[in-house]
Amino acid sequence: MTGTLYGIGVGPGDPELMTVKAVRILQSAPVIAYPAADDGDSSARMIAAQFIPGEAIEMAIRVPMRPGRMPVEVYDQAARDIAVHLAEDRDVAVLCEGDPFFYGSFMYLHDRLAGTWPCRVVPGVSSLTACAAATAHPLVRRNDTLIVLPATLPDADLASRLEANNAAAILKVGRHLPRLRTIIEACGLTARTHYVEYASRDNEMVVRLEDRDDSPAPYFSMLLISEGDN
Amino acid sequence: MTGTLYGIGVGPGDPELMTVKAVRILQSAPVIAYPAADDGDSSARMIAAQFIPGEAIEMAIRVPMRPGRMPVEVYDQAARDIAVHLAEDRDVAVLCEGDPFFYGSFMYLHDRLAGTWPCRVVPGVSSLTACAAATAHPLVRRNDTLIVLPATLPDADLASRLEANNAAAILKVGRHLPRLRTIIEACGLTARTHYVEYASRDNEMVVRLEDRDDSPAPYFSMLLISEGDN
Numbered sequence: 001m002t003g004t005l006y007g008i009g010v011g012p013g014d015p016e017l018m019t020v021k022a023v024r025i026l027q028s029a030p031v032i033a034y035p036a037a038d039d040g041d042s043s044a045r046m047i048a049a050q051f052i053p054g055e056a057i058e059m060a061i062r063v064p065m066r067p068g069r070m071p072v073e074v075y076d077q078a079a080r081d082i083a084v085h086l087a088e089d090r091d092v093a094v095l096c097e098g099d100p101f102f103y104g105s106f107m108y109l110h111d112r113l114a115g116t117w118p119c120r121v122v123p124g125v126s127s128l129t130a131c132a133a134a135t136a137h138p139l140v141r142r143n144d145t146l147i148v149l150p151a152t153l154p155d156a157d158l159a160s161r162l163e164a165n166n167a168a169a170i171l172k173v174g175r176h177l178p179r180l181r182t183i184i185e186a187c188g189l190t191a192r193t194h195y196v197e198y199a200s201r202d203n204e205m206v207v208r209l210e211d212r213d214d215s216p217a218p219y220f221s222m223l224l225i226s227e228g229d230n
Numbered sequence: 231m232t233g234t235l236y237g238i239g240v241g242p243g244d245p246e247l248m249t250v251k252a253v254r255i256l257q258s259a260p261v262i263a264y265p266a267a268d269d270g271d272s273s274a275r276m277i278a279a280q281f282i283p284g285e286a287i288e289m290a291i292r293v294p295m296r297p298g299r300m301p302v303e304v305y306d307q308a309a310r311d312i313a314v315h316l317a318e319d320r321d322v323a324v325l326c327e328g329d330p331f332f333y334g335s336f337m338y339l340h341d342r343l344a345g346t347w348p349c350r351v352v353p354g355v356s357s358l359t360a361c362a363a364a365t366a367h368p369l370v371r372r373n374d375t376l377i378v379l380p381a382t383l384p385d386a387d388l389a390s391r392l393e394a395n396n397a398a399a400i401l402k403v404g405r406h407l408p409r410l411r412t413i414i415e416a417c418g419l420t421a422r423t424h425y426v427e428y429a430s431r432d433n434e435m436v437v438r439l440e441d442r443d444d445s446p447a448p449y450f451s452m453l454l455i456s457e458g459d460n
Contacts, residue, residue, distance in 0.1 A: 009359070011249070019355060020253065021246035070372070099359040100368075107368040114366065121363040123430075125249060125353045129239070129329040133351035136344065138337040142300070145391065146378040153373065161375065164391065200353075 003031075003086040005117050006093040007100035007110060009124015010047045014200035017125045018048065025122065026051045029093035031085045033078070035105050036060035044095035057085070059092075063105065070108065079112035086117045099126040103150075103171065127199060128169050131222045134206045135194040139226050140167045151176035151223075155183055162187045162225065170223040178214045180223060189225050197221040233261075233316040235347050236323040237330035237340060239354015240277045244430035247355045248278065255352065256281045259323035261315045263308070265335055266290040274325035287315070289322075293335065300338065309342035316347045329356040333380075333401065357429060357452060358399050364436045365424040367456045370397045374457055381406035385413055392417045392455065400453040408444045410453060419455050427451040 006025055011017035026032065032052055036042035040060055045052070052058070061078045064071055082092050100106040100121050110119060128148065132139040140146045144166040149158055151172050162168050162184065170180060173195070184190055193209035197218050209223065236255055241247035256262065262282055266272035270290055275282070282288070291308045294301055312322050330336040330351050340349060358378065362369040370376045374396035379388055381402050392398050392414065400410060403425070414420055423439035427448050439453065 009355075012353075014251070016251035016254065017249050017353065019241070019247050019249055021244070023250065024246065099355075099362075101362040101370075102359055103370055103372070103374075104368075107371050110368060119366065121366065123242075123247065123355050123359040123363040125239075125329075125355055126359055129332050129353040129356055132329075132331040133353040136349065136351065137331075138334075138340060139331045140333055140378070141337050142333070143380045143382050144333075145380070145383070147395070148370070148376040148378075150373045150375070153375070161394065164394070165377070 001089045002117060003089050003091040005082065005086060005109070005113050005119045006091060007096055007106040007119070007121040008093050009099040009122055010044055010095050010097060011125040012098055012127050012130035012200045013047060013198060015047055015050060017130065017200055018051070019122065019124065021122050022048075022124065023051050025093055027053060029056060030090040031057045031059060031092040032095065033059040033061055033082060033092055034095040035063050037065055038062055044097045047097065048095050075108040075112060079109055082109065082113060083117065086113075096124065099124045102126045102128070127171070127220070127222060130199040131169070131196040131224055132226070134196050134199045134204055135224055135226070137194065137226045139224065141227065144227055151180060155179070159183050159187055162189060166227050168225040172219055173217045173221040173223055174219040175216065177212075177217045181209065181214070184209065184223070184225070192227070193223055193225045195221065195223055231319045232347060233319050233321040235312065235316060235339070235343050235349040236321060237334075237336040237349070237351040238323050238325055239329040239352055240274055240325050240327060241355040242328055242357050242360035242430045243277060243428065245277055245280060247360065247430055248281070249352065249354065252278075252352050252354065253281050255323055257283060259286060260320040261287045261289060261322040262325065263289040263291060263312060263322055264325040265293050267295055268292055274327045277327065278325050305338040305342060309339055312339065312343060313347065316343075326354065329354045332356045332358070357401070357450070360429040361399070361426040361452045361454055362456070364426050364429045364434055365454055365456070367424065369454065369456050371457065381410060385409070389413050389417055392419060396457050398455040402449055403447050403451040403453055404449040405446065407442075407447045411439065411444070414439065414453070414455070422457070423453055423455045425451065425453055
């Protein structure tokens with residue numbers, strides 16, 4: 001007998017946007033792991049906090065916050081630590097902001113463990129649909145195409161994809177906001193673009209792009225370009 | 231005082247993939263509406279059934295099942311019926327499979343009502359992330375681009391978008407499966423493609439595209455092309 005590795009999507013931020021299934025699995029998981037900053041703060045853990053049993057073994061995976069670089073040795077070590085529990089027949093639930101397979105760091109553990117151990121992914125509400133709900137504008141309908149783009153792509157790659165599709169989401173806006181504004185304006189899409197930060201959280205902010213100044217945006221902010229109101 | 235219109239994402243099929251928030255709102259909603267087939271069957275209602283209070287007023291919106299045509303008069307009438315409840319200060323919760331703003335028919339009610347009445351959207355787990363979870367393969371990571379495509383697009387439009395992006399989801403596969411297979415093969419992407427039907431339901435089926443024959447696929451099936459295993 002071995003334990004099972006669970007990748008648990010805990011949704012975009014509001015604890016009520018966790019699924020019933022995520023809550024059930026957490027409430028009985030003997031070991032709960034989550035990504036954490038150097039100082040130990042974990043956004044994923046904060047979302048799920050009220051559902052974590054007091055007797056659970058907790059494992060903070062401290063990931064240095066340097067965008068663009070994947071700390072291989074951190075995930076190697078975390079995978080070894082998790083495997084110890086799995087080998088001793090303890091399930092391990094890994095908390096994942098949003099959805100585990102939608103730009104989530106859970107993949108790095110999945111890469112290392114899913115070939116050897118039983119693994120299940122519990123999908124969650126992604127930032128994509130949470131941000132769309134926040135804008136109060138339908139994102140895609142009927143035969144629309146939707147492109148999802150990280151803000152780090154080169155200008156020309158962003159522009160060609162924005163022009164080729166009906167709707168778009170640009171992730172990890174952060175310091176790229178002024179550059180993205182220029183591209184979106186050149187594509188004639190500004191009037192259809194919303195800026196969203198901290199979707200579903202107490203500090204959620206949604207504005208039309210034209211009403212957003214160029215002051216710094218948080219890393220997890222998003223631009224959504226929707227088809228409009230039909 | 232007026233009621234509020236709620237668009238409630240009930241997720242992809244497993245009732246446990248409903249959010250805590252969706253369950254809470256449904257359990258106290260005086261009026262619950264949902265799309266239904268001509269014969270009255272409603273997939274959205276089946277997902278949420280255990281959370282619908284016996285005393286709720288239920289409203290089945292009977293939508294003729296003819297893909298490609300939006301029955302304007304059905305949504306006009308449903309919007310009028312819903313408005314009667316809102317005017318009398320009763321909240322109306324509309325059940326939406328998956329997520330309300332991700333290719334959902336809730337948009338047709340939103341178009342007609344959100345300009346006049348208070349409206350909130352509760353995001354749900356979309357078919358996109360539910361299907362990715364079912365494949366047990368990460369969909370997008372780091373700086374990947376993702377394209378979401380309805381199967382109804384012309385061949386050349388599908389091919390150019392598949393070739394331009396790292397990952398793809400093709401929705402509403404249904405009768406298009408043989409044609410899609412030819413396009414994906416020509417793009418050299420067959421080995422990275424999974425076929426999924428009824429994700430998260432008891433009759434879920436996941437296979438690699440190369441292991442799926444060309445027998446008829448249900449309308450709500452999906453092809454997922456992921457980046458592979460790193």
